[in-house]
Amino acid sequence: MGLDGGGTVIMEMDGNDLRIRTLREGVARAQALVRQLAGDSTDLWSDELIAERRREAAKE
Secondary structure (H helix, E strand, C coil): CCCCCCCCCCEEEEEEEEEEEHHHHHHHHHHHHCCCCCCCCCCHHHHHHHHHHHHHHHHH
């Protein structure tokens, strides 16, 4: 599992199953999910959020 000498794990219940993953595996899954949701987009969501907030602030 890659836990030689300890390490952080993520525990998740899936129905009646307990899944244990290393932190590295959890991060890799999260990154894959974001890539899947973002598709081929190279736009940063944070840049879009900042631009939206600046537009709203300019209206005030």
